[in-house]
Amino acid sequence: MYKALTIAGSDSGGGAGLQADLKTFAALKVYGTSVITSVTAQNTRGVQGRYDIPAHFVAQQLDSVLGDIGADAVKTGMLANAEIVSTVATKLKEYGINRLVVDPVFVAKSGHFLLGPDAWEVLKEELFPLALVVTPNLDEAEALTGLSIQSEKDMVEAAQRIWDWGPKFVVVKGGHLAGEEAVDILFDGKEVLRFSSPRLLISNTHGTGCTFAAAITALLAKGWGVPEAVGRAKEYLRQAMIAGRPVGKGYGCLHHLAPYYSWEDD
């Protein structure tokens, strides 16, 4: 059985964070494990509070999972603070993890900081060089590079700059760019690939970023190459968005049990 590990924050509302990741792993038939970095009191309207897990206990969880079960691929999401980023990087290096997807989660859709700016440098310097794929959205790509991103051309430039910090592939997600298509840019140091799907006019979008990166991770765990994993993850997400539900009073949630993904059978 293929195995994937998520290192992320808990979203009590169940739409984003490690809950989204584990639902995605299960839907794609990958055995999921989790290391919790922070517990958020969160719902579809926003983040009401958080309790960060001490870095030494994040390390202990990593030892428990990687020392016994192992992982064919690993994803990081909300890492909460610089000390946790550094601890995670040290442990992933120690266990020789090479299929690593880093989703640089900085701010929740509601505007709440999930990783303070003081930790961004540590993320770039210690975690990006270990990553197979980094998946910033437009805001994160702007914060990382200092560029203002208004077009696909700007997305390509941001991807090239982020690639210089060491990941093998960069996906800049264009979900927040206006237009009839939702376009993502993949850069591997040489080639630029463009992934596009029709923009869905729906508001059940809580956790799209987490789900996209988790689907890439699950597909990498199953042995797909990065461009194939990105294309298939985008299709998985599109179907989960279409099947989404108006849970709660804010941004509704994706639905991971749609009957459409039978093409992903083992």
Ligand SMILES: Nc1ncnc2c1ncn2[C@@H]1O[C@H](COP(=O)(O)OP(=O)(O)OP(=O)(O)O)[C@@H](O)[C@H]1O
């Ligand atoms: N309205 C939409 N219709 C179709 N696909 C979308 C839409 N919005 C985003 N996507 C796709 O969803 C994925 C996540 O993109 P997005 O840029 O929204 O990431 P994010 O900002 O990290 O997620 P979140 O919005 O959950 O914070 C990308 O593949 C993007 O193209």
Ligand SMILES: Cc1ncc(COP(=O)(O)O)c(N)n1
């Ligand atoms: C614990 C946790 N991790 C990640 C996100 C980002 O998800 P979104 O950008 O959809 O709010 C979140 N809201 N909560």
